[in-house]
Amino acid sequence: MRTKKILIITCGKFEKKTTNHVRESVTRVLGLATDLKECSLDVSEFYHPARRQYNADRLLETMSARAPVEYMKCMSLFRGDLFIPILTYIFGQAQLNGRIGIASPYRLRNELYGLKEDNNLMLERFSKVVLHELGHTFGLIHCKNTLCIMRSSTYMEDLDQKNTEFCRQCSEKLQVELDKVLHKH
Amino acid sequence: MAQQVSILIVDDEESVRDSLYNWFIDDGYDVDCAEDGKAALNKLESRDFDIVLADIKMPGIDGMELHKRVKALSREPVFIIMTAFASVDTAVQALKNGAYDYVTKPFDPDDLSHLIRNAAKQVQLEAENLNLKESISSLADVEDIIGESEALQKVLKDVEHIAQSSSSVIITGESGTGKELIARAIHSNSSRRYFPLISVHCGALTESLLESELFGHERGAFTGASFTRKGRFEMADGGTIFLDEIATISPKMQVELLRVLETKSFMRVGGNKELSSDFRVICATNRDLKAMVQTGTFREDLYYRLNVLNIKVPPLRERKEDIPLLVNHFIGKYCKSMSREKIVIEPAAMRYLANLDFPGNVRELENMIERAIVVGNGREVRLRDLPLGKEAINSSVESLDELEKKHIVKILDKYHWNISRSARALGVDRATLYNKIRKYELKEE
Numbered sequence: 001m002r003t004k005k006i007l008i009i010t011c012g013k014f015e016k017k018t019t020n021h022v023r024e025s026v027t028r029v030l031g032l033a034t035d036l037k038e039c040s041l042d043v044s045e046f047y048h049p050a051r052r053q054y055n056a057d058r059l060l061e062t063m064s065a066r067a068p069v070e071y072m073k074c075m076s077l078f079r080g081d082l083f084i085p086i087l088t089y090i091f092g093q094a095q096l097n098g099r100i101g102i103a104s105p106y107r108l109r110n111e112l113y114g115l116k117e118d119n120n121l122m123l124e125r126f127s128k129v130v131l132h133e134l135g136h137t138f139g140l141i142h143c144k145n146t147l148c149i150m151r152s153s154t155y156m157e158d159l160d161q162k163n164t165e166f167c168r169q170c171s172e173k174l175q176v177e178l179d180k181v182l183h184k185h
Numbered sequence: 186m187a188q189q190v191s192i193l194i195v196d197d198e199e200s201v202r203d204s205l206y207n208w209f210i211d212d213g214y215d216v217d218c219a220e221d222g223k224a225a226l227n228k229l230e231s232r233d234f235d236i237v238l239a240d241i242k243m244p245g246i247d248g249m250e251l252h253k254r255v256k257a258l259s260r261e262p263v264f265i266i267m268t269a270f271a272s273v274d275t276a277v278q279a280l281k282n283g284a285y286d287y288v289t290k291p292f293d294p295d296d297l298s299h300l301i302r303n304a305a306k307q308v309q310l311e312a313e314n315l316n317l318k319e320s321i322s323s324l325a326d327v328e329d330i331i332g333e334s335e336a337l338q339k340v341l342k343d344v345e346h347i348a349q350s351s352s353s354v355i356i357t358g359e360s361g362t363g364k365e366l367i368a369r370a371i372h373s374n375s376s377r378r379y380f381p382l383i384s385v386h387c388g389a390l391t392e393s394l395l396e397s398e399l400f401g402h403e404r405g406a407f408t409g410a411s412f413t414r415k416g417r418f419e420m421a422d423g424g425t426i427f428l429d430e431i432a433t434i435s436p437k438m439q440v441e442l443l444r445v446l447e448t449k450s451f452m453r454v455g456g457n458k459e460l461s462s463d464f465r466v467i468c469a470t471n472r473d474l475k476a477m478v479q480t481g482t483f484r485e486d487l488y489y490r491l492n493v494l495n496i497k498v499p500p501l502r503e504r505k506e507d508i509p510l511l512v513n514h515f516i517g518k519y520c521k522s523m524s525r526e527k528i529v530i531e532p533a534a535m536r537y538l539a540n541l542d543f544p545g546n547v548r549e550l551e552n553m554i555e556r557a558i559v560v561g562n563g564r565e566v567r568l569r570d571l572p573l574g575k576e577a578i579n580s581s582v583e584s585l586d587e588l589e590k591k592h593i594v595k596i597l598d599k600y601h602w603n604i605s606r607s608a609r610a611l612g613v614d615r616a617t618l619y620n621k622i623r624k625y626e627l628k629e630e
Contacts, residue, residue: 085200
């Protein structure tokens with residue numbers, strides 16, 4: 001029997017402040033409770049030395065096999081820089097209409113771009129990435145509304161521009177999907 | 186738009202295919218993958234794709250070869266080449282071969298999004314362009330050519346074939362049969378349709394005016410020529426020139442016209458510079474040009490130059506089954522232009538019209554309907570609203586020519602031989618009225 005909860009899995013050391021921010025955002029925006037679990041995955045085997053990045057496709061595949069079946073959706077948080085073979089980097093990715101998503105705050109820090117450190121802004125960005133990927137697991141595709149959290153974001157500016165919420169159209173689609181999932185449970 | 190664009194990803198690396206597949210699916214595109222060139226061609230043969238994103242290096246058919254083969258497809262997709270090797274040479278070659286763009290793996294996520302968004306825009310613009318072209322040609326072609334009779338359908342079939350060539354055409358048919366509409370249909374279905382169709386009513390102009398009209402004139406070429414003016418041949422460059430009433434042109438103009446048709450070059454009246462123009466000639470006449478050639482009133486060489494293709498438009502009496510359709514068409518047309526609700530026609534009036542011979546052909550029928558709507562009760566077209574019918578019955582012992590002659594004389598007298606007003610009242614153009622005056626040898630008394 002699955003719970004009506006979302007599981008947040010941390011792979012590597014994350015500050016409590018970070019996980020709390022993510023969990024609160026998920027609960028506030030999706031209206032779903034979360035559980036937190038640490039994972040002792042050895043990420044070195046996903047490391048690509050030439051690119052000095054972690055292969056997100058393989059991480060997603062591995063986490064999919066490890067995700068506890070009792071949770072509605074599972075979101076894994078990694079500290080490293082993620083890539084997929086065709087792209088130079090990604091902030092996160094998820095299975096469309098699936099159960100698993102992954103996200104990393106690596107490229108969300110101001111310092112990486114020579115800007116002044118802003119931890120609160122980084123947390124805000126990270127929660128947006130997590131919610132965006134969870135949106136995909138509920139079947140939502142990229143939205144054209146610049147303020148919607150489902151807007152495709154490839155740059156920091158895109159992330160900062162959008163709100164930490166779904167636009168009306170995406171909210172309606174999400175509600176339909178949530179009703180389906182909750183009804184099934 | 187994003188939801189409607191289809192993308193085919195062709196790459197021998199599964200991880201690349203999967204990554205791109207997931208990326209584009211998230212963006213709402215319709216995505217499919219092929220592991221090599223052969224599989225891609227199979228997919229492209231079974232359905233259309235808007236965008237093909239293909240790796241340049243693949244076993245068997247590589248990206249460049251795939252592009253060559255894709256270009257032979259009836260509907261060519263936007264083709265984007267991917268490569269892991271940033272080589273300027275291959276990039277240039279791919280673009281020379283007509284590829285839309287060239288990207289180097291791995292992509293910056295933002296570049297990829299922009300690339301596909303722009304390619305999707307290109308697909309959208311091409312589709313819009315095609316739709317507009319189709320709508321333009323369907324608007325301009327046979328809107329007013331109404332009828333389902335075998336005779337008319339044969340004419341329309343001829344129009345379709347003739348439109349494909351650039352040879353000269355002669356359209357023959359009685360006055361009022363719609364020769365100019367046929368000329369317009371030929372032009373608007375030809376490859377020249379985006380250039381002008383220039384009409385010249387040769388019968389309405391004197392020899393010197395026609396010369397100036399066709400060839401243009403330089404400033405000061407003759408009294409009153411205060412400006413340089415382009416001629417109709419010049420204006421028709423790239424398009425079609427329609428010479429109505431070609432049988433009426435003088436022997437001198439026949440020589441001039443023949444020279445222009447042979448060389449496609451001419452000089453403006455009063456000018457000394459040779460000008461050239463690329464036009465197609467369509468002529469129309471209600472006379473028997475061949476007979477005129479035999480009697481020596483029309484040059485044989487010009488006749489053969491013009492008569493490469495010909496269309497004979499049947500008179501209305503030979504396609505009477507089209508009369509009800511035409512009547513309803515004209516009722517709709519005039520009710521609309523008079524901002525009225527569409528009215529109906531009394532069955533007796535329709536029966537009456539369907540039995541008339543209409544010496545003035547479709548034009549005569551059109552004028553009768555227009556008049557009937559104006560004088561009618563606004564609810565239906567009644568038999569009593571068709572006055573010509575009454576006259577036709579009363580004059581049944583006379584020939585149609587006699588009837589036409591009498592009516593023309595009556596109208597000319599009514600308007601004191603003012604040709605423009607009389608022609609308007611008769612519902613014919615001035616050229617036709619002049620022809621009738623000549624034919625019946627009418628003189629003002």
